[in-house]
Amino acid sequence: MLSQLTQVKGYSDLDEEQLQVLSLVYARHMETLQNPPEYAVDNIIEIDDDSKQNFVSITFKNGTIFHYTPDGSWY
Numbered sequence: 355m356l357s358q359l360t361q362v363k364g365y366s367d368l369d370e371e372q373l374q375v376l377s378l379v380y381a382r383h384m385e386t387l388q389n390p391p392e393y394a395v396d397n398i399i400e401i402d403d404d405s406k407q408n409f410v411s412i413t414f415k416n417g418t419i420f421h422y423t424p425d426g427s428w429y
């Protein structure tokens with residue numbers, strides 16, 4: 355999955371731990387959704403790391419933003 359994100363804005367700013375959070379939590383999150391195609395990797399337009407708040411945020415083409423945390427949760 356991560357190889358598809360290398361061109362997404364913000365990807366190159368992530369450190370190894372943030373990349374791991376992104377990969378693991380995104381996969382768990384997608385398992386819970388009823389309509390995952392709109393949240394497919396191809397629809398991610400920006401990735402933001404927020405070290406102060408301790409999450410990685412993902413922005414999708416539809417405007418939805420999810421925050422993925424190191425403890426495996428999202429909001």
